[in-house]
Amino acid sequence: MWEYSERVKDHFFNPRNVGSLEDANAVGEVGSLACGDALKLYLKIDPDTQKIVDARFQTFGCGSAVASSSALTEMIKGKTVEEALLITNQDIADYLGGLPKEKMHCSVMGKDALEAAIACYRGEPAPKELLDGELVCECFGVTDKEIREVARENKLTTIEEVTNYTKAGGGCGLCHDKIEKILDEIRAELRQSQAKAAAAPKVMTNIQKIARIQEVIDKEIRPSLQKDGGDLELIDLDGAKVKIVFRGLCSSCPSSSLTKAGIEAKLQELVHPELVVEEVTA
Amino acid sequence: MRVIYLDNNATTAVAPEVFEAIKPFLQERYGNPSSMHFFGGSVSREVTKARENLADLLGVTPGEIIFTSGGTESDSTAILSALSTLPDRKEIVTTRVEHPAVLNLCKHLARFKGYTVKWLSVDKEGMLDLDEVRNAISDRTAIVSIMWANNETGVIFPVEQIAEMAAEHGALMHTDGVQAVGKIPINLKNTAINFLALSGHKLHAAKGIGALYLRKGTRFQPFIIGGHQEHDRRAGTENVPGIVGLGKAAELAKQNLEEESSRVRSLRDRLQEGIMSQVQFARINGSLNDRLPNTLNIGFEFVEGESILLKLDELGICASSGSACTSGSLEPSHVLRAMGVPFTCVHGSIRFSLSRYNTQEEIDFVISQMSVIIGSLRAMSPFGQDKISSACIVQ
Structure with missing residues (x-):
């Protein structure tokens, strides 16, 4: 006996949007009798707004297949085609409060049918055929x-x-x-x-590295130093050593070593993880 | 909610008489039958009585009964014993429709132990072709293992006749009698059958007890080795409550077999006719002539079995299905596929299996619900709409 969530049972015993849709302009069919489950999804899409204005389904399959189909139709109604395509099979399972892991293929079937229906609407071959x-x-x-x-x-x-x-x-x-x-x-x-x-960072050339370090110093570091009356200048890059000089109030600030550690962390994060900062006297 | 239990080929209710018989052995009479003192010895006499009752049900002598943990252990014991006592023979003959207890053991022996398995096919009614059986058995055959009755369809195989064929070639004959014992008359005395496996919980005894019939004079190699219980044929302290219960269940089965099987048969036939007359595009799986009196397997086209079971379950009705979705695997019933049941029907197959405890009122309720359930599922199905729109439910 499967442990189905209350939502799965609800959507199985009271399925929403069952049946065919006479004026559907998108139909997606997946599965077969031989496989043991199949879903035929009917959509009515407004050509002007690209919105799914109605959705119906017919399903042959187990409890979770019916519930996944019912959930899918509820989820896509009112969405645009683009929005609907963002729905993943996990979203369908989540909507139902989860599916037994052996039944996840039912949610995949829902997603496949949706993709097939939208491909049909767009006059493309079904994704599965591709x-x-x-x-x-x-x-x-x-x-x-x-x-x-x-x-x-x-x-x-x-x-x-x-x-x-x-x-x-x-x-x-x-x-x-x-x-x-x-x-x-x-x-x-x-x-x-x-x-x-x-x-990725290792493939940067020295010139690229210097340019990037300068950019980070100018944009991320100097503005805050300047606010406190200090400043900083990039002198050189020697291998992984970034040589800097503190200016203004920073040069006499007792916590400049803390500032230095902060700059190093910033450069390691944004430029290269191996960079170290060295204060030099200019 | 009341439960209508129509899944007796899966397991059965413990009979009230069996429960009463077991109780003292779970309470004050806890002695070990192997003990020398009176406290254990008196328990030993109860085990002996149970053995006599079971032997009586099968038409054999008590010395030919070995108590085991159930059907699966009995099957493994029989087949592995035959292979080790006939070491020069490397072939096994069995059917494609066996219970997994035999089927998967034979697959294992073929894959890992170098044995050749001759798999016998069945026809669309689930019956064996006796010429095919005869041709499969040879002097290379160590054991022929064929179930007495199929658990899914209830189809009965002519195992007594097949045992003669095996004997002609010096091969041993084992039958998985789990579904047959207690449902149809069985008398092994004048047959050539060497082994028969049975399970307590299929005939209103408890789970965890079974037995192996071992024909006197058949060479034997035990499966579980250790102490001297069961005359050195199955080690381990006896499951006394289980054995006493199985003995009682055997006594009840023997007393009532004829009367009960005809009553159960008439209920089964009522269910069959009721459903078949109300639901179109349904077919009975399995031979109508050679079938257990309690079993009915119906395939409903265009609908899937798990859905049917969920709807039945909602009403308190217990049945089972050969559908892929209910098995935990993705494959539909190997039995129905071996019978060539069409795919339009195989996923929508439902097995009802009755017992002496079912009533006509229950059966009539199930009949009244089936057409509604199948009709609602068909209304949802993408298949067969053109065919069933007007024809599905006959009110």
């Missing part, structure tokens, strides 16, 4: 591109999670190695992009 990719899970017809997209968006790290969100791997299990490989690749990409982000 996800040609390589078929990974033959039981549920899931491609590698689809798995990548959902895994990235929901930060999935295990085969079980991928199955919960996309159904891929939930049948015969023969594709588990392939899913593991995709997850490895996503993990490698993530590591690479993190490393890149961390390495």
Whole structure:
């Protein structure tokens, strides 16, 4: 027995916006009888305002599939197409007070149907059709591109999670190695992009660094010093050493070392994490 | 809220007589049957009586009964014993529709232990092809393991006949009798069946008790090794309350089997006719002729099983489904798929399984609700709208 939230039960037993919409100008269909769940979403979009003025659904599926469909129609009514497209599957789950983790694919189905309906409205092919990719899970017809997209968006790290969100791997299990490989690749990409982000300052040239240090000093540091009757001048950059001279009241201020530490922290944050500040006599 | 319990193939209510029989053994009569003193010895006599009652239900001798923890342990014990006593034979013959207790053990043995498993298919009524069975059994077969009755559809297999085929090749025959014992008459005495697994909680005894029938003269290797209990065939201090309860449940089953099964059958048939006459686009899964008297499995087209169960649950009606969504996996019932039940129907299959405690009034209430439930779900479904809009509910 699944532990469904009260909101899920409410939307299952009292579904909102059930049925077809005669004058719909956008229809999205996902899933199939063979898969065990399917959703047909009807939207009426005002061409002038791009607002979704009405939404209806027909769903074949379990309690959480019906509830996700009902929630989706409530969430998108009154929104513009652009606003509606910002809704994620997690938003649908959150709206319902959460879904059992094995049922997250129901929220993904809602999002897919919405994207399909809007693509239909715009005269584009359904996003799922664009996800040609390589078929990974033959039981549920899931491609590698689809798995990548959902895994990235929901930060999935295990085969079980991928199955919960996309159904891929939930049948015969023969594709588990392939899913593991995709997850490895996503993990490698993530590591690479993190490393890149961390390495970014290192690729600055000395001239770029000096220019950036000067900019930070002028904009972030000097104005506050000047308010107290002091000032500061950048003399030189020697490797990671930023050589400065205090002017005005700062030069005799007993807390200038504290000020120096503050400047160093600022430069480390905004220019390069290895910079150190050194006070010199001019 | 009152509960209408129609999920007796999953588990059953403990019979009041069984509960009464168990009680002293959870309270004052806590002795160990292996002890030498009177306090334990008197308990031992109760275990003996329970063994006699169970043997009587199966038409065997008490020495052929080994108490276990349940159906799964009995299945594992039988199959692994056969494989170790016939070490030169590396093949197992079984069906695609077994309970996971046998199915997954056989998959494991094939994948990790190097055995070859011959998987027998079933036809669209869930029946075996006896020629296929005969062809699958050979002198390489160590064990043939075929359930007596299927838990999902109630279909009964001719295991006595298949046991003869196994014997011709010197192979051992095991049957998972968990669903059959207590529901249909069973007399193992004149059969060639070597092992039968049964479970207490399917016949109104408690959970955690089961038994293995081991035909006299069958070579045996125990599964759980340790003390001398069960004549060195199953170690561990006896589950006395469980055993006493199973003995009582067996006695009740034996006394009432004929009368009860005909009463349960007529209720099941009433439910079947009631639903089938009121709901269109429904089909019965499983042979109408060779079926347990208590089981009814119906596939409803264009709707999904979990949704049906949720609506039933709201009314206090307990049933189960072969739908993917209810199993925790994403795969619909392996039994229905092996039978080739079309996808339009497999996800919408519901199993009702009755017991002696159901009443006609309960059945009539369920009948009155089914057409409403299926109708409301079909009104929501994107499938079959053209077909059912006018035809779905016959008021």
